[in-house]
Amino acid sequence: MAKSADSSVGAPTRRVLLLLNPAARQVRALRHAQRRIEGHPGLHIDLIVPDASDQAIQFDQARAAVEEGVDVVVVCGGDGMVSVGVSLVAGRGTPLGVIPAGTGNDFARAAGIPRRCEPALQRVLRALSQPQLPVRAVDALRVHAEAHDDGVGGARWRWAANSVNIGFDARVNQRANADRRTPRQLRYLVALLREVPRFSPLQFVAQFDDAAAAHLDSALVCIQNGATIGGGIRLAPGARIDDSLAEVSHVGPLSRAGLLALFPLLMLGMHRWLRPLTTIRARRCRIWVPAAAPVFADGDEFLSGASTGADGYWVSVELVPGAVALLG
DSSP: OEEOOOOOTTTOOEEEEEEOTTTTTTTTHEEEEHHHHHTSEEEEEEEOOOOTTTTTHHHHHHHHHHHHOOOOEEEEHHHHHHHHHHHHHTTOOEEEEEEEEOOHHHHHHHTOOOSHHHHHHHHHHHHHTEEEEEEEEEEEOOOOOOEEEESSSSSEEEESSSSSEHHHHHHHHHHHHOOOOSSSSGGHHHHHHHGGGGOOOOEEOOOOEEEEEEEEESSEEEEEESSOBBTOSSTTTTTTTTOOOOEEEEEEOOOOOHHHHHHHHHHHHHHHGGEEEEEESSSSEEEEETOOOOOOEEEEEEOOOOOOSSSSEEEEEEEEEEEEEOOO
16 A cells, blocks of 8 residues: 655655554554654655565566556564565665554664654654665574475575574563463463473584584573674673674573573573573574474564474575665
8 A cells, every 4th residue: 555645845755664563562553653754754665564464466566566666665563574574685785764653662772762662753754854874784583494304395485683593582572472371471470480391402513604513402592793682681791783693592401490590580681691602703504403493583483493304504694794784
């Protein structure tokens, strides 16, 4: 659906692709942002509100609009919606504006974008009013899963803006996302308590940049572009979205008590005391993931960990420097 606001004399006229996540936590703020952008002078708006019933069609329409030549893509939602925006603009030079309206908003933290909707909206509108759009180059993660069998089969790939999570924390995310009975703010904690008794360490094979591949017994592996995961947990405080390197953290085998303590320590910033925690910096990593281990990217499921045939699959993550032109 396209809309145009009245143009002021001398103001730039721009075509803006606006994507709203109808499932975002801050629905009222999201609708307010929609009205403000649609009413802003000098803009022609292509509005897409992805819905579960026709999401693939909507995303195809968004890709077509970008290929036709929009001036800016603006996303309103959480990290998952930012990831969609990155997938549309990565490597194209089309600026991406971000208005956080999700639960975690970890990419917004990393990018210095206000995490309250109104200040972030004002920032985007000011940028859209400039004769020349203000942008800065930031990195992104390109994720590729080689041939596997999770009920779909074949290889697949996607972009991620902030992080790729493999293992225990991805499994907790998976359980929390499937929970519709527990209040939203308690879902992760409840999922954590339910998953700990079922979990055992996983055996990965990991290769970082040009180093030799090595076996890795670990509870989780996390590849980060930004410093935080899970709505502010500073697992990789040294990570920067514009330094051309990712930070890869993995936690060695832990007892069930250690797993229960892991996330409170992460939230308190005391996880550096954990001896099993190792962090390295790399541009590329290739990981053999056991079949039962799910893989999440920016809080959304990438691979379910429900393989019905193969023992596992290779997942490659490459940090692509300057892949995204971030608005503002």
